[in-house]
Amino acid sequence: MLISKSIIVIIILSCSVFSQKADLVIKNGFIWTVDKNNSIHQALAISGDSIIYVGSNTETDRYIDSQTEILDLDGAMVTPGFYDNHVHFESTGRLLYGLNLLDVSTEKEFxxxxxxxxxxxxxxxxxxxxxxxxxxxxxxxxxxxxxxxxxxxxxxxxxxxxxxxxxxxxxxxxxxxxxxxxxxxxxxxxxxxxxxxxxxxxxxxxxxxxxxxxxxxxxxxxxxxxxNSVESTVLIKDSIKEYFSKIMPKISLEQKTAETIETLKKMSSVGVTSYCDVTSDISYLNIYKSLRDRGKMTARVRYRPSLDKWKSVKEIGSKVGYNDKWIRYGATKAWIDGIMGNSSARFYEPYSND
The missing domain is CATH 3.10.310 (Diaminopimelate Epimerase; Chain A, domain 1)
Structure with missing residues (x-):
């Protein structure tokens, strides 16, 4: 009798999987799954924000109904999305939405x-x-x-x-x-x-x-x-920023949200579907939640605040519904020295330009 019930349960579960319909079906592709066998498939089916099937063109037909969009790739390649494990998301948004001088080192371009x-x-x-x-x-x-x-x-x-x-x-x-x-x-x-x-x-x-x-x-x-003190670089003290923050208006939530959307668009355009947000202000957790709740988060995020923000993270973390498949905590970040780019990282031997 127990065996019969198990068989019935398995059959019911199988039927429920195949009865699920897809919002999008992709066919005739070169779909590289990057699984342990590096398998290649023709088609996949997507429902909501999840891939529900990867396999042959024929098998995807069972996921199609009158509302399903069908995309013929004509042999084009599909790969899993990229994961960027180190993004200074807040400053990236400010560069994309506002002023970007990263490649500027002349008066004319400045x-x-x-x-x-x-x-x-x-x-x-x-x-x-x-x-x-x-x-x-x-x-x-x-x-x-x-x-x-x-x-x-x-x-x-x-x-x-x-x-x-x-x-x-x-x-x-x-x-x-x-x-x-x-x-x-x-x-x-x-x-x-x-x-x-x-x-x-x-x-x-x-x-x-x-x-x-x-x-x-x-x-x-x-x-x-x-x-030259190690203590001064642990949290990278920025006296100028601290001084001017007393007279500068705070950046509005509307601007931060616009910068976030702009950055997510840029990520999507190059295939980034998940990332680790390093040291953005704690307010970005609420921005992510708002976009997620409105179906506008186009990439999954692991939030990694700086060590000095751990109390704020602890206070709001359990109140706003984080740690789902879209927004997760990653770690905290602290510094013990500088960076090689400006000769402030610490080595046993001195820099040749010192």
Missing amino acids: TKRIRSVNDRYAKDTWITGGDWSAYETWLEGDVSNSKRTKDKSSPYGDFFLPNKKMIDKFTRNRPVLVRRFDRKVYLANSVALKKANISKSVPDPEGIVVQRNRFGEPTGILFNPIS
Whole structure:
């Protein structure tokens, strides 16, 4: 009698699987599953956000009804989506939606990019971020062999160091605070300097080195002080960011959501279907939840906050329905040194350019 019941249960379960209909069926493809046998199939069926069948063209017919969309690939290849395990999602969204200076290391391109953002941003919106000179610094490798001349006024050996005169003319009515890629150097225009009470007659704010011309006038360049202590790099103290955060308006939830959607679109366009979000602000958990609940999350995320945010994560984690197949906690992140890109990572031997 027990055997009979087991057989009935198996039959019922089998029938329920085959009775499930697909929203999308893909046929005539070269579908690489990347399973342990590296098997190749012709077709697959998708229902909602799940793949319910991978196999032959013929077998997918049982998942098709009048509402099913059918896509003929005509031999095109299908692979599983990519997983990007290290995405600074918040800053990526700001670069895609706002100002991107990663590949900029000349005055001409620097002013061009900032002018473009200035022309399209709403009135009174701060221009921030940018991360200038990243690609140049990384491509230089051993900077001691570089043919370019370093700016001697910078303690960090910059090849390109902007100043407020480059942008003041077209940003008279808007504060600007942009940064080098490693956040050790910032540029503020005259509007931002005035709001921050940084001027010829005022001493440098605590924890910030203000570059000044021979008359004592700030050039717009601000340095986070050099420190060789391990303690100073564990959480990467950014004195300039902390100082200006007191006068800068917080970025709105609407802007963060728009940046998130823009970044997800970019990910989808190159086949990224899941990622690890490294150190984004805790507010992004609620943005992800909102998009998920509205069916607008197009990639699965593992959230990895910085170690100093662990209490906030603990407080809200159980209240908003995380840890499902779309949003999960990954780990926490902390630092014990810097990065190789600017010679701040710690090694036993000194850098050749020290």
